[in-house]
Amino acid sequence: MTGPRRTIVLAFVPSALGREAARVARDQAALTGARVVVVNTTRADRLVDLRWADEQQVAEVVALLRRGGVAHEVRHAADDRLAAEVVLDVAAEVGAALIVIGVRRRSPVGKLVLGSTAQRILLDARCPVLAVPATPPDDALPR
Amino acid sequence: MDNLAALLDGFATVAQPQYLLYALFGVFVGTAVGVLPGIGPAMTIALLLPLTYSLDATAAIIVFAGIYYGGMYGGSTTSILLNTPGESASIVTALEGHKMARLGRGAAALATAAIGSFVAGTIATVALTFVAPVVARWAVQLGEPDYFALMVVAFVTVGALLGSSVSRGLAALALGLFLGLVGTDTLTGQQRFTFGVPSFADGVDVVVVAVGLFAVGEALHVGSRLRHGPVHLVPVERGWRSWMRREDWRRSWKPWLRGTAIGFPVGTIPAGGADVATFLSYATEKKLAGPHRAEFGKGAIEGVAGPESANNAAASGVLVPLLTLGLPTTATAAIIIVAFQSYGIQPGPLLFESQSSLVWALVASLYVGNLMLVVLNLPLVGMWVKVLQIPRHYLYAGILLFGALGSFALNFAPVDVLVLLGVGLLGFVMRRYGYPVAPLVVGMILGPMAEDRLRRSLAISQGDLTTLVASPFAATAYGVMALLLVAGLWLKRRERAAGAVTSGHSSDDTSGHSSDDASGHASDDVSGPASGSEQDAGHDPGSGTRPSHAATSEETNR
Amino acid sequence: MTTPTSVATSPDDGRTALAALRRRPGELVAALGVLALGIFVLVDTRTIVVPGSANTLGPRAFPYLVGALLVGAGITLLVGLARGRHGEEEGGEDVDASVPTDWRTVALLVAVFLAHVLTITTIGWPLAATLLFGGSAIVLGARPWWRALALGLVLAVTVQVVFGGLLGLSLPPGPLFESVAVFRG
Known part of the structure; x- marks a missing residue:
């Protein structure tokens, strides 16, 4: 295969919703022959960050993509920037054709305290964004 | 038997709906702060002292007792799930408890800790119910020199034992004594060390000092070295609700009782507080483990059951000298004395007579709080995990906000908030250079009382200094002090040795032995790239080298 | 030195x-x-x-x-x-003993606190508290900055209503909230 390959950026969170988003990204990549860049980050500003995947969770996503025969790359590191900024910067850097994110309903208070990564990505992305809805119930706790 | 009647009256008070709610609020807040590393019960009660401006004494004391007890429970939760003890008294729990959690036995560890805490807390409260009035009745007969002797014992033991270095502890104690001197001398009406500042004529407010040292000082200290390491992940298993097995019950009940038997007496003497009791219990359990001894260090349930019980029993034990003699032996106890004082109540032998209903309501609230905690603790683990997700910047900003609020609400004068900042900076410097803050608070609270007792003693004896050691009690007290010092320093050394072996933690406000286990733990747990070929490319985004697995999967893709 | x-x-x-x-x-x-x-x-x-x-x-x-x-x-x-006996710095879970002391953060926190003390009487407690919370959160790394301030305002107003209005502490509401009844005890 020659020429520039399409790249899909997957904003990954270790939850049922995140795994659903990963499946969607895999299917999209398999259809178009694109490769997937999995992004998972934390600001490391709290003791427990449930949106930060551990090695096993990253390995599961990698296994999922590999089973689908999809080329992939993992960006898994602590970063002082906000998660949305990291995803958008990675998308710009790899010239992403598509960003896949999971979206779920948030309370106004939750939005005020934590902000909405998905909203920020949807509004600021320079490429199409595929929003994967939560199929309830979305378990917030990791397995 | 009047004690039981009085206790029943206490229960009648606590059973009123509004006091039950205050107790619930107390244990809830207490558990939350116990869960949060870096925020101990001393800081929390200091921050909530403004409640005393608007609540009645019984309600406030019930809230503070709940926080005091809840903190002990909460500390075990984080120890077990995250290996990060919220309290110095939970360090030992992390040793075996976290290992158990990693083996998928986290639920049993949490359960044995919670039930053990309940059993020990209840037995120790029963002991408190019967021991405290006896001590109080006996203490009424003590003379002025005896009281002075008791305070010297408290000064020396707290100064020398609550911290990593004896000279720093004594320096902190002397600082506290000095702050206690500022103001108007009660006996002669002379101003001392007021620097001509009118607001110092009434002395430096001990609430401002407590909040400044424990809240503002801690926030500044955290700000100076904010942790930015990789985060811990919670290994909560889905089946955490699963109960203890029969085998676990069999192995737990003896350590629960032994922990109680060790914890309560250790708590009553000024020998370094609850963490000493937990280390003693751990050592005992290890010795008595018999066939299970090999499991120690790998997740022995006895190593969770014993120390957690000792921890809670010691918490009750601390209340004995606090309520009967007015002697605080830990930082949290000192802050509780401040709370009493803000109602004009002086803990001491007369407390059981003059404030009988308040004291017995407090004791009754301990029984009730214990029950609430064991019921609340296990089902709410998921919620405590949420508490751990609060970002540090909001947490410490909130601590500063409530600290400033409490000082401002004293007199509604901004100058008090300015003094708060000054004390906060002092607290920061002390933390930064290893001076324990607890002796300062104890010195500031007990200093004026000790001076009073000393001057009265010598007035009675007309200047004869031998009066200070003349009574058998005072002489014994000084003798016991020497023993406590030797034993306490020996225990500290053992504790530190144990801490070094197991890369012990440091923690809230009392102990200074610190190490950096958290980042080490994190790196073997979550951080770092996924193993082997799953190497992430996030570190050099611009480079042309693609991770090997990407290349291989591209081949498979073809 | x-x-x-x-x-x-x-x-x-x-x-x-x-x-x-x-x-x-x-x-x-x-x-x-x-x-x-x-x-x-x-x-x-x-x-x-x-x-x-x-x-x-x-x-x-x-x-x-x-x-x-x-x-x-x-x-x-x-x-x-x-004799080379140094103090052991007080530890803590949120304290990273391996990084050098960040004096700049300490100084900024003190500055924010001073600003709070100086503004309580002029702009009222709720706004001064917003300044304290938002300012220290931003200094400690909160992002984006406006969210820290918004959260501070919500918190300060809540405290004002609960402590000033319900529990009867006479926190000065300041010129902006002077006329709001629930802010006064």
């Missing part, structure tokens, strides 16, 4: 101790501060007026004891430092 030349007792191990001290001069300053306070207490105690009718132990005796304790502790600390 003070140069640590005055402390060297024995030249041999004094040298390494001095080198260590030069790296952490603050510790020396703290110990000297304890000593200086002790000397001040001893000197200032002489100015305390003793009424003629004083009983055996007047208002000066205890301060002398405290001053002596401070001086004693200060000297012990200095001797310990000269």
Whole structure:
């Protein structure tokens, strides 16, 4: 295969919703022959960050993509920037054709305290964004 | 038997709906702060002292007792799930408890800790119910020199034992004594060390000092070295609700009782507080483990059951000298004395007579709080995990906000908030250079009382200094002090040795032995790239080298 | 900062101790501060007026004891430092002992706190508290900055309503909220 390959950026969170988003990204990549860049980050500003995947969770996503025969790359590191900024910067850097994110309903208070990564990505992305809805119930706790 | 009647009256008070709610609020807040590393019960009660401006004494004391007890429970939760003890008294729990959690036995560890805490807390409260009035009745007969002797014992033991270095502890104690001197001398009406500042004529407010040292000082200290390491992940298993097995019950009940038997007496003497009791219990359990001894260090349930019980029993034990003699032996106890004082109540032998209903309501609230905690603790683990997700910047900003609020609400004068900042900076410097803050608070609270007792003693004896050691009690007290010092320093050394072996933690406000286990733990747990070929490319985004697995999967893709 | 030349007792191990001290001069300053306070207490105690009718132990005796304790502790600390015995910094889960002290953050936090103290009476407690919460959160790394301020405002107004309105603490609402009834006790 020659020429520039399409790249899909997957904003990954270790939850049922995140795994659903990963499946969607895999299917999209398999259809178009694109490769997937999995992004998972934390600001490391709290003791427990449930949106930060551990090695096993990253390995599961990698296994999922590999089973689908999809080329992939993992960006898994602590970063002082906000998660949305990291995803958008990675998308710009790899010239992403598509960003896949999971979206779920948030309370106004939750939005005020934590902000909405998905909203920020949807509004600021320079490429199409595929929003994967939560199929309830979305378990917030990791397995 | 009047004690039981009085206790029943206490229960009648606590059973009123509004006091039950205050107790619930107390244990809830207490558990939350116990869960949060870096925020101990001393800081929390200091921050909530403004409640005393608007609540009645019984309600406030019930809230503070709940926080005091809840903190002990909460500390075990984080120890077990995250290996990060919220309290110095939970360090030992992390040793075996976290290992158990990693083996998928986290639920049993949490359960044995919670039930053990309940059993020990209840037995120790029963002991408190019967021991405290006896001590109080006996203490009424003590003379002025005896009281002075008791305070010297408290000064020396707290100064020398609550911290990593004896000279720093004594320096902190002397600082506290000095702050206690500022103001108007009660006996002669002379101003001392007021620097001509009118607001110092009434002395430096001990609430401002407590909040400044424990809240503002801690926030500044955290700000100076904010942790930015990789985060811990919670290994909560889905089946955490699963109960203890029969085998676990069999192995737990003896350590629960032994922990109680060790914890309560250790708590009553000024020998370094609850963490000493937990280390003693751990050592005992290890010795008595018999066939299970090999499991120690790998997740022995006895190593969770014993120390957690000792921890809670010691918490009750601390209340004995606090309520009967007015002697605080830990930082949290000192802050509780401040709370009493803000109602004009002086803990001491007369407390059981003059404030009988308040004291017995407090004791009754301990029984009730214990029950609430064991019921609340296990089902709410998921919620405590949420508490751990609060970002540090909001947490410490909130601590500063409530600290400033409490000082401002004293007199509604901004100058008090300015003094708060000054004390906060002092607290920061002390933390930064290893001076324990607890002796300062104890010195500031007990200093004026000790001076009073000393001057009265010598007035009675007309200047004869031998009066200070003349009574058998005072002489014994000084003798016991020497023993406590030797034993306490020996225990500290053992504790530190144990801490070094197991890369012990440091923690809230009392102990200074610190190490950096958290980042080490994190790196073997979550951080770092996924193993082997799953190497992430996030570190050099611009480079042309693609991770090997990407290349291989591209081949498979073809 | 003070140069640590005055402390060297024995030249041999004094040298390494001095080198260590030069790296952490603050510790020396703290110990000297304890000593200086002790000397001040001893000197200032002489100015305390003793009424003629004083009983055996007047208002000066205890301060002398405290001053002596401070001086004693200060000297012990200095001797310990000269022998290379350093304080163990207080640990904590949110404290990273491996990073250098971030004095800039401490200074900014103090500045934000001072701003809060100075503005309570002019702009009222809710806004001053917003400034304190938002400012310190931003200094400690909150992003984006407007979210920290918005959260601070929500928190401050809640506290004002609960403590000022319901519990009856007379927190000054300030000109902006002066007319809002729930903000006053």
